[in-house]
Amino acid sequence: MFHLLSFRPSNMNEIRPWRTIERRKSRQIMVGTTPVGGDAPITVQTMTNTPTEDAVATIDQIRRCEDAGADIIRVSCPTEESTASFARIVKASRVPLVADIHFHYKRALEAADAGAACLRINPGNIGSSQRVAEVVRAAKANGCAIRIGVNAGSLEKDLLEKYGEPCPEALVESALDHIKLLQDHDFHEFKVAVKASDVFLAVAAYHALAETVDCPLHLGITEAGGLIGGTVKSSIGMGSLLWAGIGDTIRVSLSAEPEQEVKVGFEMLKALGLRTRGVRVVSCPSCSRQGFDVIRTVEALEARLEHIKTPMSLSVLGCVVNGPGEARETDIGLTGGGNGKHMVYLSGLKDHHVEDGDMLDHIVGLVEKKAAEIEDGMSDAGQVTQAAE
Numbered sequence: 166m167f168h169l170l171s172f173r174p175s176n177m178n179e180i181r182p183w184r185t186i187e188r189r190k191s192r193q194i195m196v197g198t199t200p201v202g203g204d205a206p207i208t209v210q211t212m213t214n215t216p217t218e219d220a221v222a223t224i225d226q227i228r229r230c231e232d233a234g235a236d237i238i239r240v241s242c243p244t245e246e247s248t249a250s251f252a253r254i255v256k257a258s259r260v261p262l263v264a265d266i267h268f269h270y271k272r273a274l275e276a277a278d279a280g281a282a283c284l285r286i287n288p289g290n291i292g293s294s295q296r297v298a299e300v301v302r303a304a305k306a307n308g309c310a311i312r313i314g315v316n317a318g319s320l321e322k323d324l325l326e327k328y329g330e331p332c333p334e335a336l337v338e339s340a341l342d343h344i345k346l347l348q349d350h351d352f353h354e355f356k357v358a359v360k361a362s363d364v365f366l367a368v369a370a371y372h373a374l375a376e377t378v379d380c381p382l383h384l385g386i387t388e389a390g391g392l393i394g395g396t397v398k399s400s401i402g403m404g405s406l407l408w409a410g411i412g413d414t415i416r417v418s419l420s421a422e423p424e425q426e427v428k429v430g431f432e433m434l435k436a437l438g439l440r441t442r443g444v445r446v447v448s449c450p451s452c453s454r455q456g457f458d459v460i461r462t463v464e465a466l467e468a469r470l471e472h473i474k475t476p477m478s479l480s481v482l483g484c485v486v487n488g489p490g491e492a493r494e495t496d497i498g499l500t501g502g503g504n505g506k507h508m509v510y511l512s513g514l515k516d517h518h519v520e521d522g523d524m525l526d527h528i529v530g531l532v533e534k535k536a537a538e539i540e541d542g543m544s545d546a547g548q549v550t551q552a553a554e
């Protein structure tokens with residue numbers, strides 16, 4: 166049983182039965198040094214969009230994604246030149262890299278030799294059983310996992326003819342066909358995705374697959390859209406699956422920079438209590454009662470607190486209607502007051518006032534101090550930040 170942590174201040178954490186998610190039991194595989202499945206934390210992935218042949222640009226983008234917290238990053242390898250560049254990129258990356266392969270099995274062989282931690286490939290798309298066997302041998306020799314990536318937009322012709330259209334049954338059957346190809350070659354270090362841009366189709370397919378296999382599942386609503394629309398769409402689809410305990414690794418597919426996908430992914434997991442990396446901000450939409458400019462204050466605080474990786478909570482409320490109640494539930498709270506003076510709560514209790522001009526610097530300082538205290542406590546207990554995530 167996986168319990169969501171209460172979002173009360175860190176010194177008052179407790180388990181609440183109505184905040185309980187029972188995660189689907191899956192076997193665990195390794196993607197490089199990162200465990201996926203089993204009781205491992207749900208990992209957050211993204212994908213580069215720079216030309217892989219341009220190693221410098223790709224490494225720069227990977228670094229931004231690493232700073233945002235990405236656990237695993239996927240890189241396209243469509244050409245021989247890209248796999249040659251991929252070898253250099255692997256050496257520079259601090260997180261495991263997945264080589265994205267579609268049709269040419271030789272790219273998979275080259276990527277495995279170049280240091281890929283995982284190959285994203287559909288075994289049925291690369292030709293004969295002999296070619297599948299070659300890819301499996303390369304994966305085994307290099308310690309690579311494989312991610313089977315079924316997509317409603319690229320289903321096999323025979324399945325489309327059989328079912329008439331992309332449907333949950335077609336996606337699951339495609340996944341099982343690809344799984345069998347790997348298992349026939351005694352390969353079991355794989356995870357599977359059954360993605361669709363239609364939320365209902367994707368969710369139904371994942372539910373059906375989750376009941377059929379025990380391998381880790383990679384969640385995604387593919388081609389979800391731009392930053393706002395895609396975030397909403399992904400949160401509805403992936404959020405419902407995660408709430409049901411389905412999913413071991415996620416990628417939010419947005420028409421936005423990869424680091425934005427990572428940030429949205431972590432926010433999704435934080436909302437469900439499945440990962441707690443960084444500051445969780447509770448803030449009001451603001452109204453005419455606000456004692457300070459809530460919108461601009463929250464924007465500034467989020468930007469200035471991106472460097473905080475320690476799990477903690479901060480409430481920013483513009484007035485005293487809901488402010489005190491929310492502040493009592495967070496590590497640090499700020500509520501708007503009169504005459505440019507605002508109340509600061511620490512660990513749920515009223516503590517002191519802060520004036521407008523000092524407010525931003527003061528709150529940032531309190532968060533940094535609280536984060537250091539939490540880290541010290543975790544160190545004393547023999548824990549690390551990743552364990553808390």
